[in-house]
Amino acid sequence: MKVFFTARSKSDISEIVRYISQDNPHAAKNWINSIFNTIKNLEKFPSLGRIVPEYSEETIRELIKGQYRIVYKINQSEAKIYIITVHHSKRLLI
Secondary structure (H helix, E strand, O other), X not given: OEEEEOHHHHHHHHHHXXXXXXXXXXXXXXXXXXXXXXXXXXXXXXXXXXXXXXXXOOOEEEEEEOOEEEEEEEEHHHOEEEEXXXXXXOOOOO
């Protein structure tokens, strides 16, 4: 499957990197590399994450990476995965 990023997820990632970079640019670089490596696993294993409890829908899943939730949607018919959002786990999803 091919992974695509929504505008929201791109914005989320940029915002998080900017925030982390304020204190530690090296940590920000490590964080983004870690996030992209985690997301890359979805290409071969799209159902790797758990179903998002707030939605209870089989196609909307999430991976937890540290303190962040990577929420994505699987579109089997198009063989695509859409990264919906990446955000801190203490924030409300909805």
